[in-house]
Amino acid sequence: MEGSRGRMAFIPHILLLLFLLLITTSTTTSSTLRRPLKPCKTLILYFHDIIYNGLNAANATAAIVASPAWANRTILAGQNHFGDVVVFDDPITLDNNLHSPPVGRAQGMYLYDKKEIYTAWLGFSFVLNSTDYKGTISFIGADPLMNKTRDVSVVGGTGDFFMTRGVATLMTDAFEGEVYFRLRADVKLYECY
Structure with missing residues (x-):
């Protein structure tokens, strides 16, 4: 017991x-x-997109590569550009001046994915080659264009940004009709190696 x-x-x-x-x-x-409360690295960069419209081949940095049946590949489609797929190779600058020396290129694609309102899906990389940074940062995500700011995910990188993770807050800094727009990217990296 x-x-x-x-x-x-x-x-x-x-x-x-x-x-x-x-x-x-x-x-x-x-x-x-x-996630850490403070980012390990921050960058503010601008990229400048000039869409080919049939007349500006000399300075265009983007082209419509697919469009819905009712549209063409020279002019963005009606119905909020729904169905247009655009590829781009845009200059990246440290300020909002298109003619400033580029520190790299924004390369990728966006597609307009809703008829009722301007919205897009993005998949692109910043390819940086400057005295400060060398390497790539990869981004992916939805871009509800009517919002003042939108966040897209930083999903990786190479070089100075090897295996990085974070978020980029995008803001339309300027636009001229349907040919030119400039985005400000406030990049906050939370995983840096």
Whole structure:
């Protein structure tokens, strides 16, 4: 009888130990999954998109490569450009002046994906080659164009941005009709190697 009482007194200690182990494990896991409060690197860059419209081949940096049946590949489609797919190779500058020396190129594509309102989906990279940075930063995400600011994910990179992760807040800084627009990209990287 005394042997079973000793064993019964031991069970609460085992349960307490398991409970403490569970709390410690969950606390450690949740703290390692939280993103840092401060970014490890920030950049503010501008990219300038000049869409080919049939007349500006000399300075165009983007072209419509696919369009819906009712449209053509020289002029953006009606219905909020729904169905147009555009590829681009835009200069990136440190300020909002198109004629400033470029620090790299924004290369990728966007497609207009909604009839009711201007919105697009983006997949592109910043290819940087300056005295400050060399390498690429890759972005992907939805771009609800009517919002003042929009966030897209930073999903990786190379060179100075090897395996980086973060977010880029995009803002339309200027536009001229349907031929030119300039985006400001406020890039905050939370994983830097």
